[in-house]
Amino acid sequence: MDDEGENEFVTEQVQEIAKHAINSTLTNVTYTRxxxxxxxxxxxxxxLKELSKLDKPFKxxxxxxxxxxxxxxLHTAATAFWDTKTDGLCCxxxxxxTMDCIVTIYAMQI
Amino acid sequence: MERKKVENTYITHPSYKDKFRPQPVKEILREVLTAKLDQAQYHADQTPVLTKAVADEVKDRLKELHLPRYKLIVQVVIGEQRGQGVRVGSRCFWDGDTDTCVSEVYRNETLFCVATAYGIYVY
Incomplete structure (x- = not known):
């Protein structure tokens, strides 16, 4: 269950993915409905594409x-009922x- | 410390009665949102606390459903209504047979609230 190293949820890695996804979509655009x-x-x-490429046992x-x-x-709150050792979230x-974008990623180990 | 050994159960699917069903969860979400936000006005100091309270309340109510082997996530977004455009989207990479997501929106004169609950099955 508690894998060390490779199969861990690495917040920094996931954060980079989210940042890259937002930046590649929302640079130099103005809000249009x-x-x-x-x-x-x-x-x-x-x-999701980048996350699945990580090849880790996560949902x-x-x-x-x-x-x-x-x-x-705007306020957001997240609560979770899960295994804190293996699962994680990153925001x-x-x-x-013209706009704000918040991406939240939850990862649950299988 | 001696580690407890657990036999593999080979259970890959929830039994019929223990499934995470959208209908009762949606009702819980609606009940909690109406109860908590009916009289609420947007207030810069209190709303962050309220947001957390709503999320916790929903999680506690979901736990009372006693769904074994389900992990739960509750996300609550509250914003002030000032005629701005908001788009909330969500997609998941999981097992569509066992895992479910339920969402509910509540609105009154000063605020809007989007609450989403996810149930993820542990094999």
Whole structure:
């Protein structure tokens, strides 16, 4: 059950994946209602693709929130009932001039 | 310390009655959201606490369903309504037979709330 080293959830690694996915989609774009669906899907897709390439025994959940910037605040909370030794989550927040994007990745070892 | 040895159960699927079903979970989400947020106004200091309280409450209620071998995740997003556009999306890389995700949205005059619960089966 408690694997050492290779099969661990490495937060930094996953964080890089999330950051890369957001940056490649949302640099130099402004918030457009028609496009936001597509962006959201694109970000989640590329996260999952990279995660599956890691070849680790995990199930993944990826959520993506894109919110237009107009001064309105947003709060997120996550609670989990799982094995803290093997499972983990990582959160990445990137914003540009017109929108904020928060990606949360949960990983559960099989 | 002596480690307890556990025999392999070879269980790969939840039994019919122990499955994580979307319907009761959706009801729990709706109940908790209405109960907690009905009178709530958006408040910069209190809403972060409220967000956590909602997530904890949902998790506790889900635990009461006594679903063996299920891991649970609850995510709650609360934001103030100022006419801004928001898009919340979620996708998962898992076993579609056993794992489920349920989502519920609540809105009142000052805030909106999206609560999502995931149930992941441990083999």
């Amino acid at each position: 028609e496009k936001v669906n597509q962006w959201c899907q694109q970000i989640i897709d590329s996260c 993944y959940c990826v959520t993506c929130i894109i919110m237009q910037k107009n001064g309105a605040p 990445m927040q990137v914003g540009n001039d």
